[in-house]
Amino acid sequence: MHKTITGFSKLSKSDKIDWIVDTYFPNNNSAKIILKQYWNSDNKLQQLHDEFIENTITNYYLPFGVAPNFLINGKTYTIPMTIEESSVVAAASKAAKFWFDRGGFKTEVISTTKIGQVHFTYDGNTEELTSFFKGMKSKFFEDTTSITKSMNNRGGGILDIELKNQTEKLNNYYQLHATFETMDAMGANFINSCLEQFAITLKSEAKTTLKGNLNVVMSILSNYVPNCLVRAEVNCKIEDLTENPNVSPEAFAEKFIQAVRIAEIEPYRAVTHNKGIMNGIDAVVLATGNDFRAVEAGVHAYASRNGSYSSLTHAEVKDGTFKFWMEIPLALGTVGGLTSLHPLVKLALEMLGKPSAKELMQIVAVAGLAQNFAALRSLTTTGIQEGHMKMHLMNILNQFEATTEEKDKLVSHFKTHTVTHSSVVEAITNLRANH
Numbered sequence: 001m002h003k004t005i006t007g008f009s010k011l012s013k014s015d016k017i018d019w020i021v022d023t024y025f026p027n028n029n030s031a032k033i034i035l036k037q038y039w040n041s042d043n044k045l046q047q048l049h050d051e052f053i054e055n056t057i058t059n060y061y062l063p064f065g066v067a068p069n070f071l072i073n074g075k076t077y078t079i080p081m082t083i084e085e086s087s088v089v090a091a092a093s094k095a096a097k098f099w100f101d102r103g104g105f106k107t108e109v110i111s112t113t114k115i116g117q118v119h120f121t122y123d124g125n126t127e128e129l130t131s132f133f134k135g136m137k138s139k140f141f142e143d144t145t146s147i148t149k150s151m152n153n154r155g156g157g158i159l160d161i162e163l164k165n166q167t168e169k170l171n172n173y174y175q176l177h178a179t180f181e182t183m184d185a186m187g188a189n190f191i192n193s194c195l196e197q198f199a200i201t202l203k204s205e206a207k208t209t210l211k212g213n214l215n216v217v218m219s220i221l222s223n224y225v226p227n228c229l230v231r232a233e234v235n236c237k238i239e240d241l242t243e244n245p246n247v248s249p250e251a252f253a254e255k256f257i258q259a260v261r262i263a264e265i266e267p268y269r270a271v272t273h274n275k276g277i278m279n280g281i282d283a284v285v286l287a288t289g290n291d292f293r294a295v296e297a298g299v300h301a302y303a304s305r306n307g308s309y310s311s312l313t314h315a316e317v318k319d320g321t322f323k324f325w326m327e328i329p330l331a332l333g334t335v336g337g338l339t340s341l342h343p344l345v346k347l348a349l350e351m352l353g354k355p356s357a358k359e360l361m362q363i364v365a366v367a368g369l370a371q372n373f374a375a376l377r378s379l380t381t382t383g384i385q386e387g388h389m390k391m392h393l394m395n396i397l398n399q400f401e402a403t404t405e406e407k408d409k410l411v412s413h414f415k416t417h418t419v420t421h422s423s424v425v426e427a428i429t430n431l432r433a434n435h
Contacts, residue, residue, distance in 0.1 A: 009055055017057050048341065064287060064344055066351075067092040071104025072366050079367055080348040081283035086395060088279045091374035092367060098243070102236040105369065107362035110229040113159065114331055116191040116221040118176035118198050124212015126165060129174065133163040136205050140176075143201045144194050151190055156181040158194060176202065179227075184357040186290065186333030188221055195219035223294040224301045225329045232365040233325035234373070241322050244381060253322050255380040256315060260324075263311035270311050273372070274303055277312055277326070280371030284364045288352070289338030289345035295330060302329045313372050326369050330361045396424045406431060 005019060017035055025031035035058045040046040050056040062082050067089050070077040079096075081089050099105060122129050140161050141148075148157045157180070164175040176198055180191050199219045206214040241249040263273035278296060285292040303312055313326040334357050338345050349355065352363060393414055397407050410427055417423065 013050065013057060016055065020057065045343070052338070052341075062286070064348075065089040067096055067367070067370075069093065069100050070096040070363075070366060070370070071100045072362060073107055074104070076100075077353075077363060078351060079284055079363060080287040080351055081280075081367070082286040083279065083283035085279060088283060088371065091378075092280055092283075092370050095370035095374040095377075099234050099236075099370070099373075102234070102240055104234075105366045106233045106235075107366060108231045109358045109361055110231055110327065111227045112181060112358065112361075113227040114180045114182055114187055114191060114221065114225055115227070116178050116180060116195045116219075118178075118195055118202060118219045119217045120174055120176070120199075120202065120214060121172040121217065122174055122206075122210070122212055122214045123172050124210055124214075126167070128210060128212075130163060130165075132206070132209055136201075136209075137161060139205065140198050140201055144197045147190070147193050147197060151182065151185075154183045156183040156185075156187075161198070182333070182357075184334045185336045186294075186331060186357075188291075188294075189336070191221040192219065195221070223297045223331070225298050225331045226302055226305065228329050228331050228361075229327055230330055230361040230365045231325065231327045232362065232369045233323065234369065235321055235323040238317055238320055238322050247381060249322075252380070253317050256324075256376055257317065259376050259380050260311060260313060260315040264314070265310070267309040270303065270309050273375075274300070274312050276375040277328075277368040277372045280367035280369075281328075281330075281364055284367045285332070287345070287348045288332070288334070288360060288364075289342055289348075290332050290360075291337075295332075298329050298331065313369065324369070324373060326365065326372070328365055328368065330364055332357050332360050332364065334360055393419050393424065396421060397428070400425075400428050402428060 003023065008016065008019070011019065017032060020035075021028075021032045038058045038061060040049065040059065046059075049059055062084050065081050065083070066078050067081055068078040070079050079092070081092065083089070141158060144158065151157050159179040159181055161179075162177045164177045166173045166175060176195075178191075178195065178198065180187060180194070182190055196219045199216045203214065203216055238249050238253055242252040244252070260273075263270045278299065281295065281299070282292040285295050299312065300309075303309055312328055313324065315322070315324045317323075333339065334349060334355055339349060340346065349360075352360070355363060393411065394407070397410060402410065406428065409431060410424070413427055414424070417427075
């Protein structure tokens with residue numbers, strides 16, 4: 001067993017690293033070198049990164065790429081993407097170019113409402129609690145005036161507060177269910193501050209008014225945002241659908257739609273189908289300094305809203321027109337958090353034209369729809385592995401520390417050969433043996 005340590009957080013970064021290396025890598029001289037080589041040479045920039053989280057010992061790099069040629073509501077974008085998976089950026093770029101020539105992507109923000117809840121128990125009479133809530137509802141708004149003033153000035157704030165009776169699900173359990181508009185902020189801190197004040201007001205008023213015992217369990221925003229919705233769509237005449245001369249547009253559309261319908265009714269397929277959508281979404285969410293874990297949780301809950309996990313995208317042919325679309329919940333921000341701190345996040349948002357939160361919702365949704373289109377097109381024509389493995393080739397070559405000359409020869413070789421891990425190993429072994 002490794003030794004425990006007291007006061008680790010109070011150590012300097014160098015001392016933290018020394019302890020990590022001595023404890024876990026006693027015979028590995030390169031461990032400290034690896035950790036330190038990812039430090040930024042600009043001390044000010046490194047300190048900024050060190051202070052993002054606690055106990056920082058180094059930086060963890062992910063590729064920051066771009067996918068050009070996205071036409072969204074008549075405006076052209078180059079979309080920044082932060083992701084480590086091969087072929088994602090290439091697939092998004094290819095889908096963007098395909099739809100650029102067919103009218104581009106159409107998007108619409110349906111709603112932007114976010115939710116927070118105060119969870120509490122009450123063992124008294126429900127009718128008394130309901131009457132109590134109605135009588136003091138306005139006080140929740142009054143007591144949060146200092147918190148909401150700035151947000152109200154920007155056009156946002158608390159939209160409504162409801163009392164929800166959940167005692168059929170859990171004994172004595174109730175909620176204050178509040179809806180919010182947070183404008184260009186993701187709004188987590190704003191919402192949570194309001195909720196904690198609601199809890200203080202609720203407890204204070206309950207003591208002097210209610211006969212039963214009221215106990216606040218917790219106050220927290222919800223990452224399930226089914227009313228913070230954006231729609232993204234592509235459509236074209238069916239004869240314009242395919243680039244492949246060996247496949248008729250009608251045959252392509254039929255197989256594509258069938259693949260979507262399978263994902264609509266088969267959860268095993270739907271999870272992988274939606275994961276492909278999230279390849280595009282998460283990459284842009286990360287690049288723009290937003291919380292991809294919150295987005296993931298909310299999206300997958302939404303995919304299960306009808307009782308079974310299902311596809312987020314849908315497709316049809318109607319009156320000779322192919323249509324592919326998605327409605328998805330996205331709670332995003334373009335102010336606050338990392339958006340004004342991380343230099344690459346600021347750069348990413350500037351590249352996108354300094355979008356509002358609503359505009360960013362649309363851009364992110366389009367990246368997800370494009371990714372899904374690219375994946376389904378590959379799956380229903382050439383298969384997913386051909387393109388993916390060609391992109392993954394460089395990763396395999398780097399594992400074997402291939403030289404520039406070896407890479408050039410092997411990339412050329414695999415233009416006409418199937419890429420698998422074993423075939424690459426065989427090719428590089430033969431190349432080195434012949435040398």
